[in-house]
Amino acid sequence: MGAGPTGLALAAQLRSHGTRFRVVDRSLDRVRESRALGIQPRTLEALAGFGVSEELVARGNPAMGLRLHLGRRTVSVPLFDIGATDTPYPFLLFLAQSETESVLGDHLAARDVTIERGTEVVGLERQGAGVVARLRGRDGAEETVTARYVVGCDGARSTVRAQAGIGFEGYSYPQTYLLADLEVDGLEPGAVHSYMTGRGMLFFFPLGSPAPWRMLAMRPSDAPDTKVTLPLLQGIAERYGVRGLTLRDPVWMTDFRLHNRGAARYRSGPFFLAGDAAHIHSPAGAQGMNTGIQDALNLGWKLALVCRGAAREELLDTYGAERAPVGRDVRRFTDRAFVIGTSPHPVLRFARARLVPRLAPLAGHATAPRRRVFRTVSELGIHYRRSPASTTGPRRPRRGPRAGDRLPDLPRGLHDRVAAPGWHLLLTGPPHLWPDERLAPVLAGRADLVTVHRLGDRSPWPGVAQALVRPDGHLGYVARGIEQGGLRAYVDRWLPVEPA
Ligand SMILES: Cc1cc2nc3c(=O)[nH]c(=O)nc-3n(C[C@H](O)[C@H](O)[C@H](O)COP(=O)(O)OP(=O)(O)OC[C@H]3O[C@@H](n4cnc5c(N)ncnc54)[C@H](O)[C@@H]3O)c2cc1C
Numbered sequence: 001m002g003a004g005p006t007g008l009a010l011a012a013q014l015r016s017h018g019t020r021f022r023v024v025d026r027s028l029d030r031v032r033e034s035r036a037l038g039i040q041p042r043t044l045e046a047l048a049g050f051g052v053s054e055e056l057v058a059r060g061n062p063a064m065g066l067r068l069h070l071g072r073r074t075v076s077v078p079l080f081d082i083g084a085t086d087t088p089y090p091f092l093l094f095l096a097q098s099e100t101e102s103v104l105g106d107h108l109a110a111r112d113v114t115i116e117r118g119t120e121v122v123g124l125e126r127q128g129a130g131v132v133a134r135l136r137g138r139d140g141a142e143e144t145v146t147a148r149y150v151v152g153c154d155g156a157r158s159t160v161r162a163q164a165g166i167g168f169e170g171y172s173y174p175q176t177y178l179l180a181d182l183e184v185d186g187l188e189p190g191a192v193h194s195y196m197t198g199r200g201m202l203f204f205f206p207l208g209s210p211a212p213w214r215m216l217a218m219r220p221s222d223a224p225d226t227k228v229t230l231p232l233l234q235g236i237a238e239r240y241g242v243r244g245l246t247l248r249d250p251v252w253m254t255d256f257r258l259h260n261r262g263a264a265r266y267r268s269g270p271f272f273l274a275g276d277a278a279h280i281h282s283p284a285g286a287q288g289m290n291t292g293i294q295d296a297l298n299l300g301w302k303l304a305l306v307c308r309g310a311a312r313e314e315l316l317d318t319y320g321a322e323r324a325p326v327g328r329d330v331r332r333f334t335d336r337a338f339v340i341g342t343s344p345h346p347v348l349r350f351a352r353a354r355l356v357p358r359l360a361p362l363a364g365h366a367t368a369p370r371r372r373v374f375r376t377v378s379e380l381g382i383h384y385r386r387s388p389a390s391t392t393g394p395r396r397p398r399r400g401p402r403a404g405d406r407l408p409d410l411p412r413g414l415h416d417r418v419a420a421p422g423w424h425l426l427l428t429g430p431p432h433l434w435p436d437e438r439l440a441p442v443l444a445g446r447a448d449l450v451t452v453h454r455l456g457d458r459s460p461w462p463g464v465a466q467a468l469v470r471p472d473g474h475l476g477y478v479a480r481g482i483e484q485g486g487l488r489a490y491v492d493r494w495l496p497v498e499p500a
Helices: 005-016 041-048 053-059 097-110 159-163 230-239 288-307 314-342 346-363 367-377 436-443 485-494
Strands: 023-025 061-063 065-070 073-078 092-094 115-117 120-127 130-136 142-147 150-152 168-185 191-197 200-206 213-218 246-263 271-273 423-428 450-456 465-469 475-480
Touching: 005 023, 005 097, 005 288, 041 053, 041 288, 053 097, 061 200, 120 159, 150 159, 150 288, 159 271, 168 230, 213 230, 230 246, 246 314, 288 314, 436 450, 436 485, 465 485, 475 485
Parallel strands: 023 115, 065 191, 150 271, 423 450
Antiparallel strands: 061 092, 065 073, 120 130, 130 142, 168 213, 168 246, 191 200, 200 213, 423 465, 465 475
């Protein structure tokens, strides 16, 4: 339940697997405000299977550079151009959340998925192995529905989380933040602009639509605590050292406080949590919506397989095992970035005012640290190596991605080959090593679930290897050589021909 970006992504994945489901949302309309504005490379990769990423890129605004305004000086720091060759989307895409939701909504509408708007979930009760949900329509009439599973994609104040009795621990930040979508005269287009002072940071992001720029700043402690107006924003911008820019034509202005909280569990019996219902944190690094969408795409195919009897319930427990650590890491990383950027602590104030101006010009040359930051922020580095559903065969390939890693797009075009919903078995080395008879025991009873690709020498692994790619693009099983015992054991466990 919930048709924000997380719920829409889940619906798209369930639909692609032919699962029966309902999506309800209490609001009458989708979000019209820009809200989350950065789409990460991994999210674009993950959504590409639905055929929506090209449309998102067409509507958005890739930004490759950061301009750090440090008093009278401006330093340019490349954002993402570190030569990432293993993804078709090596950039951060700026696009308003309202547009992202519109693209996903159109995708679902074209596939006859109806979002039941104006329908609120007002009660959830466990019954046997499933749930009885009480839904209230816009006319106040109530309906009860029986479901095997309920996924709470219902945001930070999640009803599902409350009804499932799952805690949401964390803390709130003391400061207030100001946000506006507007036009800024005099600002160089196509880059993120950051004004850094001892008192904090102010950003302008190239949004495009519904306004050319997003402004984000901490409200200085000595600034008036009044309603957000254009003159207030102009005054605050000048206090952050902005000179010669005129703010105008705002389409959205607001202030808000930030929180850092996480769900104690991602599953309780038939209830699952995804997106903001499971984790909220600062917008530093544009991770919130992206993490939610990727939660959904980790869970959707698992639910689909279990619902059609092609996998055991056990598969559903890997959702929390894989995504809860990701949520924790994102909360930790965004907290650090945020505190460094905004803390009034004297050491950090000094660092922002004195050290950053000296070190920033070197950032463009620091390729290795920038590559590490890119893998984290882009979410391409997320892996599930410690998941029970990630297995390395008796012999591990000498190089290349490991079980639990995301499949890289190497050679380019590999992602297109494995885009169809389902599992994909990649076989490398001379194709004659992989006759159909050799694969028969693995594929028997699963031919409709697993597609086989003989890649020859053009693969991410050297020599002869076998790898089973999950429907979410992560590697479930990886091994060197032609021996199939390990792979057989893997599919018997996770894709049993006769699930219990
Ligand atoms: C002012 C603002 C600015 C933001 N800026 C950024 C940003 O710059 N970068 C970033 O990454 N993130 C940002 N975010 C956060 C981002 O919007 C969220 O991370 C994202 O929307 C989470 O998506 P979601 O689908 O998990 O939840 P939501 O988008 O909150 O969707 C939840 C849906 O569930 C529905 N719902 C709730 N309860 C019920 C119920 N009982 N019955 C039926 N339906 C229900 C709601 O109507 C809603 O549509 C911002 C958020 C706000 C509010």
